[in-house]
Amino acid sequence: MEEGSRDQGQQCVGTTDPEEDSPNTIIYRKIEDVIMRLQDEKAGGVAIRTVKSFLSKIPSVVSGADIVQWLMKNLSIEDSAEAIHLGSLIAALGYLFPISDHVLTLKDDGTLYRFQAPYFWPSNCWEPENTDYAIYLCKRTMQNKARLELADYEAENLARLQRAFARKWEFIFMQAEAQVKIDRKKDKAERKILDSQERAFWDVHRPVPGCVNTTEMDIRKCQREKNPQKVKKVRKKAFSDEWSLFMYISFLNMQLDRHCMKMSKVADSLMSYTEQFMVYDPLASTVEPSNPWISDDMTFWDLEASRDPSQHRVKKWGFSLEEALKDPAGRDAFLKFLESEFSSENLRFWLAVQDLKRRPLENVAARAQEIWQEFLAEGAPSSINLDSHSYELTSHNLKDPGRYSYEDAQEHIFKLMKSDSYARFLRSNIYQDLLLARKNLSTFLAQNCTQTAFFSKN
DSSP: OOHHHHHHHHHHHTTOOGGGOOHHHHHHHHHHHHHHHHHOGGGTOOOOEEEEETTEEEEEEEEHHHHHHHHHHHTTOOOHHHHHHHHHHHHHTTSEEESSOSSOOOOSSSOEEEEOOGGGSTTTSOOOOHHHHHHHHHHHHHHOOGGGOOOHHHHHHHHHHHHHTGGGHHHHHHHHHHHHHHHHTSOHHHHHHHHHHHHHHHHHHSOOTTSOOTTTTOHHHHTTTTOHHHHHHHHHHHTTSHHHHHHHHHHHHHHHHSOOOOHHHHHHHHHHHHHHHHTTOTTTSOOSSOOTTTSSOOHHHHHHHOSSOOHHHHHHTTTOHHHHHHSHHHHHHHHHHHHHTTOTHHHHHHHHHHHHHTSOHHHHHHHHHHHIIIIISTTOTTOOOOOHHHHHHHHHHTTSOOTTTTHHHHHHHHHHIIIIIHHHHHHSHHHHHHHHHHHHHHHHHHHHHHHHHHHHHO
């Protein structure tokens, strides 16, 4: 066990308030007494050693058989099954963990185990939030090592958390990035141990699907309604440790180094956006033939919904791909252009996923499979080009299909169309001819209206 982690854990142990003892805390203390004796080699504990494996070394480990034998000898346990049961309880609470598996049980064999750092003991650690889990998963994706790659369920959790915390994802990403920079300065063996201990912590609080979550019935959670002030006090105490303070300071230093946009540029950008869309706001400018917000004439809505767009609408398609796809006539024109380039499957896939999100729930699973067979399956008639990450994530999502199973794939395809096809669409004859035709038509109608008004006066 690393001295730094042990010292850090000892600091946390000393902060426990006896008045806040709960049945769980009593159990934790008994288990921690056993764990401290297990790790004390001078007082007859198990030997913590470095094991050589093929082309590498595994530091600070002990076999499951050694732990079982120690429990039987020092706790007066006669039946090995009882010792294994007690050891599995200790592992399920996160005090020790297997280094090659994420199912927290104890086996009476040569399986290698490692002791958890006191900092991560249940009695010392706060109840982790989803933001903490998001930072951890984000950090794992940055480390770029095969042994630290996300499992399927972790990748799915990361995607869900990214959608849930979209507004503050930049803060989460920067915290993860700061932690990675700090970890890289540590010794390789120490970093390997700390990585395994952190992952074991999340195996307790965010377990592998199908495993029992030992934190679900935590007595502290049951006491929230009875004494919410106690929970706030514990959480405040947990977040006041040195690590959180250090991370906050690191975040502020990174913010100081960031390139900030001047307020003048922000104001210019806002003014440009306002001027661009002002003519499309019926409350800020005159609309033809009449304003439906201040009259009973609904002709304006009929013209906006027409498949024969005005120059006003066609010009708006050039603002962004989002604006073009909002307009049914714009979608038709863009689809026609993609067909001329033999890449219409991208837009058809995007539209199919949009339609999937609006389907009744009982039809979602069948429609999701239809989309897969048409666009993503091997030998699909309208195969689209996805990156490996989006493809694997989508295929995993379809094991339990839902309205948002294609979220990542749809976003990838949208970015492809926006960066490639859309720019060529604006330069194409299809768009330019349509824009010119509508411009000439608008000019002709305006002249006729002027002439009509002149003759009516005379």
